[in-house]
Amino acid sequence: MLTQPCTPPRSAAKLGHVTSKLPHRRTRRFSHAPWLLFCAAAAASCGAPAAEPRAAPSSVLLVTIDTLRADRLGCYGHTRAHTPNIDGLATRGVRFERALSVAPLTFPAHVSLMSGTIPPHHGARDNGVFRAVEELDLLAEVLRETGLRTAAFTAAFVLDSQFGLDQGFEEYGDVPQRVMHPKGMLEHRSAAEVNAEAFAWLNTLDESEPFFLWLHYFEPHLPYPPPNERPAALRDHPYDAEVSNADRALGQVLARLEELGRGEETLVVLTSDHGESLGEHGEASHSFFVYQAVLHVPLIFSHASLPAGSTVSSNASLVDVMPTLLELLEIEGPPLPPPARSLAASVRGAASTASSPPPPVYFESLNSLLNYGWAPLQGVTLGDDKYIRAPRAELYDIARDPAELSNLLATDAERARALEEMLVALLAANPGREGAERELSDSDRVRLAGLGYTGAASPAVTENTLADPKDGIERVRKEELILELFNAGRHAEGVGVLRELLEGDPANPVFNSRFGFVQLMQGRFDEAIPYLERSIENGYRVAENVTNLALCFLYTQRLDRARTVFEEALAINAKYLPALFGLAQVHVGQGDPDAARDRLDELLGLWRGGEDPIIAQARQLLATLPR
Ligand SMILES: [Zn+2]
Incomplete structure (x- = not known):
């Protein structure tokens, strides 16, 4: 009985745990493997036409469009979308209907994508203060070791090479430093600039050299351009306009690959690190909550060897991309901890006949814990069931209730308990990692260790004494409003709102940081110092906040x-x-x-x-x- 007829033997799984960087054997890259012939024979014996197998891809273009909700693309059903290039990829390739991010944060999500591991394993839990550790076998390292030329060109500072995602890339394009003002983590550049560097790099390759090129676009992320820089039809829809701008940039890269004669050999993979709330559940952008608005991302694999225009309906995770991509390239990858799995059989069009049911898909956001001192959010999705662990836990049927408005926890506690057990098992298989923290405050370090996020293997504990982030979102919105008030010259009003927030939550790192900044801007340096010191002590350790304190001194x-x-x-x-x-x-x-x-x-x-x-x-x- 054939269970996975189109899955090649994966000898890597027998290698056991690998701690060093192992040489990744490229298996059968240039000839059709026995397993492929075996597949054709199996298909013939089942009555299916034995089509001439197309050569496997030898090069890869991976494009991550930051902050891209799946449901804002034409191929995912958005009627207002103007995304012909992404839609074209889906028409020519395989589209995952329900691909899910691991975290609504750029850096942790990208480390998961590039390592095939969830944040508890790789240890990068937030932007800016963690790094991708050396011990990880990153996708670029595996591909480079098998002989591919490698390059990445990124569009946001959060992915800067100093945070470690450059491992394995011969060339890694960072965002140049341009803005002296405290824009900090939002420092970014346009897709056109990313493309220009990518085109220059492609020109340096010999035409026979296989390559791995990763491009990161930042367009759909805030801030949006003024209306006159948006396509006419989307003038009143800034988010859709930016998605369309990113799509156009993707089209230019695809066209360039064709011009260079590299289109046919190249597997194109399109995805995103996370979505955007756009006001759902009271959240304006992303990073705080873990609802579908920020977790449901596009995932498309496109290559001539794959069944054009097909879709996969089962849940997939960003951690599945690396093992899937390697298998499609017929390259042996490193063994990965659960829940990562190769979806190559689904991508190749084999019916989902896996002997074991799909594992739960993991997600988290520690932003509320690390930056606000509130409870973290973690959870799993299994089939249509989605469970969010929080001081007030949540359970949703995301097929019937995609907007997650009806919490079923009270009516189906049994199902929630089963999912909580799966979450505990998953965390036990991915013990916290030390060493990924770069500059955590002492209190964050203690908090992470105490909750089981770092150090020895212990399942994470729900800290019931911490506030539920659902109760904090109004305060987060108010805090965002303060910037608008200051930009509009309404300083006294802004200070009033800040005082109110601090009275309700005097230890809050972000609120203290904002108040200190306001004092600094008004020349009250001595008044600013205790607020800035408290914000840093309590965990808000981004460079601009620490610099503000230094300026006061x-x-x-x-x-x-x-x-x-x-x-x-x-x-x-x-x-x-x-x-x-x-x-x-x-x-x-x-x-x-x-x-x-x-x-x-x-x-x-x-x-x-x-x-x-x-x-x-x-x-x-x-x-x-x-x-
Ligand atoms: Zn992002």
Whole structure:
């Protein structure tokens, strides 16, 4: 009895646990394998036509479009969409109807995609303060070891090479540092700029060299462009307009591959790291909640060897992409912990005849824990059942109730209990990893360890004393409103809202950070310091927040303290230009012009933007220093 007729033997699974970087054998890349002939024979014996098998792909184009909801694409049924290139991929390839992200956060989701492991295994739980550790066998490393040329061009700072996703890439295009203002993690560039670098790299390849090219576009992520930069039909729909802009960029890459004669050999994989709430459940964007709006992502595999226009209806996870892709390329991958699995049989069109039922799909968001001090969210989806562990847990039937408006927990506690057990088992198989934290605060470290997220294998514990994020979303919305009030010059009103938020939640890291920033902007440095210190102590350790504290010390002439804190900011983000400039000023104040010059040279070397007042100041300061 054939159970998986089109799955090649996977000897990698017999290798046992591999800790070192193993040489990944490329099996049968240039000839049709016995298993392929075996498949054809099996198909013939079942009465199916034995079609001439097409050659397996030898190169890969992986495109991740940040913040892309599946249901905003034409091929996923969105009537207003203008996404002809993505829709065309689906027409020529295989589309997963229900692919799910592991986390609504760019960096953790991309590490899962590139490693085939869930965040509890790889340890990257948030943007900015974690890294992809060396021990992971990342997709690019596997492909490079089998002889593919590798390059990645990314569009957002969150994926900067300093966070470790560059492992295995011969070339890794970071976002140039351009903006001196505290835009921090939102630093990004256009898909056109990403494409320009990719085209230049493709031109350096010999035409016979197989390649792995990863492109990351950021268009659908906030902020949106002004109406005059949107396609006419989508002028009033900024999100759809940005999706359309990303689609156009994808079309340009596909056209370039055809021009270069590389289209036929190239497997194209299109997906996203997470979706966008767009106001659902009270969330404007993403990172906080784990509803389908942010978890349901597109996933399309397109190549001439695959059945054109077919769909897969069962649940798939971002962690399944790496093993699937490797199997389609006939490359042996590293053994992966559960729940990752190859979906190559489904992609090739074999009916889902796997002997074991599909595993639960894992998801999480620790954003509420790490940045607000509220309870984390974790859960699993199995078939149509979706369970979210929280102080007030949730259970949904996502087929009947895709908007997740009707919590079935009270009426079906038994089902919730079964899913909670699956979650516990999954976490036990993926014990927390130490070493992925870069610059966590002590309190975050303690919190993560105490809840079982790092260190020894222990199932995560629901911390009932922490607030439910559902109760915090109103406060998050208010906090977002503050920026708008300040931009509109309504400072007093903004300060009033902030005071109100702090009264209700005095330890909240983000609220303290905002209040400190407001004091800093108004020149009240001494007032700002305790708020900024508290925000950092309680976990808000992004480089711009730490830099704001350092600036308070600089402007009040506490230079030793300023220096230490600027250095802390640079340990979090070595390329944060305001921290480099501040540190240079400290060195000048301390009578160390050589050190100041080094910092300024470093800063100007990183700068890729047009004229900026602070760059002009940096140049001025440099000119005053003795050479
Ligand atoms: Zn993202």
